């Protein structure tokens with residue numbers, strides 16, 4: 001499996017501030033934010049795309065959702081954020097290591113599918 005920048009970040013090989021971390025995932029600020037709050041929840045396990053997740057990843061995927069909610073609350077956007085997973089090139093994915101985007105701090109009600117992401 002080819003490595004990605006997120007593999008290097010989760011392993012600590014590229015110094016990056018972790019807003020949150022545990023044994024399963026890290027949370028960082030997006031380098032090219034599409035909203036005033038834009039953070040990424042990245043599992044340490046390098047699953048390339050959501051469709052590559054296996055039944056054994058079920059607990060991990062649930063954990064990522066719980067972390068997303070907790071981090072959104074911690075960042076003060078718990079009442080108004082959008083959670084996004086881009087899957088595959090055609091879905092706008094550019095880094096092939098599964099990650100969740102939290103976007104908040106701008107109008108999230110205009111255009112239910114408009115994310116501001118690629």
Ligand code: AMP
Pocket residue numbers: 005028029030031032033040085086092093094095096118
């Ligand atoms: P996606 O298009 O869903 O694959 O999202 C990849 C995201 O990773 C984009 O929003 C990028 O801005 C972000 N990104 C790429 N490299 C870095 C990095 N070194 N640190 C933080 N965010 C990054």
